Amino acid sequence: MDTRTVAxxxxxxxxAMTTDPVTGGVVPALSAHDLLAAVPALQHLDVDLRVHDFRNVPSASLGFDDLDALTEALADAFRTGCDGAVVTQGTDTIEETAYLLDLLLPGDQPxxxxxxxxxxxxxxxDGPANIHAAVIAAAAPELTGAGTVVVLGDEIHAARTVRKSHSTSPAAFTSPATGPLGRIHEGRVHLHAPLAARTTFTRPTTGAAARVGLxxxxxxxxxxxxxxxxxxxxxxxxAAFGVGHVPEGFVGILERAASRIPVVLASRIGNGPVLRGTYGFPGSEKDLLARGLIRAGHLDAHKARLLLHTLLRQGRTPAEITAAFATAAH
Structure with missing residues (x-):
């Protein structure tokens, strides 16, 4: 394989955290070059790295402006010849930032x-091992067309399905509904199945802010x-109970809201779909969808929020929003 270029x-x-001498707690301090210097095994890969110190914050403090800027920077990197990219960040919001990048970057570069x-x-x-694995994955032709993936613990997870499922375990990241896309061992990517088709939404934003509640x-x-x-x-x-159920007292509130704004019905469980028409009591999924709510399907509530936020910022019509969820949430 020819030398690959990874941003x-x-x-x-x-x-990227080290101990703060004042508070005694750890805070973001290390640069991108510091992180890579801690992984000498990168020198043995046939990969040209283009390194960018983009932000240095806890991931809980990342916002949509940061992700907009990162999306543009990634697109620029791909336009200038990078075969893939690695983003290092705090794990608190990885599942959300990864999904947002997956929605907004339509290219084949992973x-x-x-x-x-x-x-x-x-x-x-575990940071150095995860960086090493991430660079291998970003340079791998096997992930061409995969979109955005999350790599920790040598496992490769699709952005659409990944969840942080434990607050402290090094094995915190899982894909409950599908399992990982693949794994990395002996310096190579090994996929378990063909890559799934992606859905992206790349229309320019209208400039208007969108406040989406969860x-x-x-x-x-x-x-x-x-x-x-x-x-x-x-x-x-x-984020409803089970397959899409809410207390009966919610029904009128949600129906009135859905007449004014898009209201998406997701499940608080995070594994499995919102159903279409199995239950028929007031506050059931069938009842709520008939009252104008939009079905999130297999998307968990956090990812449904990001998709709705993206569509609103792009100025999509109610019909377009409903159609987009039907496509993305299958």
Missing amino acids: VFSLGGTI VVVTGAMRNPTLPGP YTATLGDDGTLLAAMAEACDGLVV
Whole structure:
């Protein structure tokens, strides 16, 4: 294989943290070059690295402006000849940033998002191994057309399905519905199955801000807080019980909201679909969809929020939003 070119963008996070002498806690401090210097095995790969210090913040502080700028920077890197890219960041929001990049970057070059569960001050930090695996993945022809993937612990996960499923474990990232796309061993990518088709939404934004709420159904909720949130939103995602059920008291609130703004019905479980028409009681999935809510399908609530936010910022019509979810959430 010819020498491959991979862009590396560092955003901060646990992988780039060191101890703050004032607080005694760890904070983002290491540069992209610092991170790569901790991985001497990269020198043995036939890969040309183009390194960018992009941000240096905890991932909880990343915003849509940061991701817009990163999307443009990645597109520029691909236009100037990069075969793939690695993004290092904090693990708190990896599943969200990866999915947003997957929606907005239509090219065949893979984007590999990685991070670390153990910061560099701890015994056995996982950041260097994850960076090594991520560079291998970004340079691999096998991932051409894969879009954005998440690589930690030598596992490759599709952005659409990946979840952070544990708060501290080094094996925190899983794809509950599908399992990983593949794994990396002996310096190569090994896929378990052919890559799935992707759906991207790349229309320019209208410039308007979009406030998309995410409301989780819980036992005994009378809907008062839901009504207040719906009034403040341009779009709303409801993380419902099970296959798409809410308390009966939610029904009128959601129907009124859906007459004004797009309201997406997702599941709070994060594994498995919202159904279409199995249950028929007030507040069931069949009832809510008949009242104008949009089915999230297999998308979890957090990813449904990102898709709705993207579509609203692009100025999509209600019909286009419904059609987009039908395509992306199958």
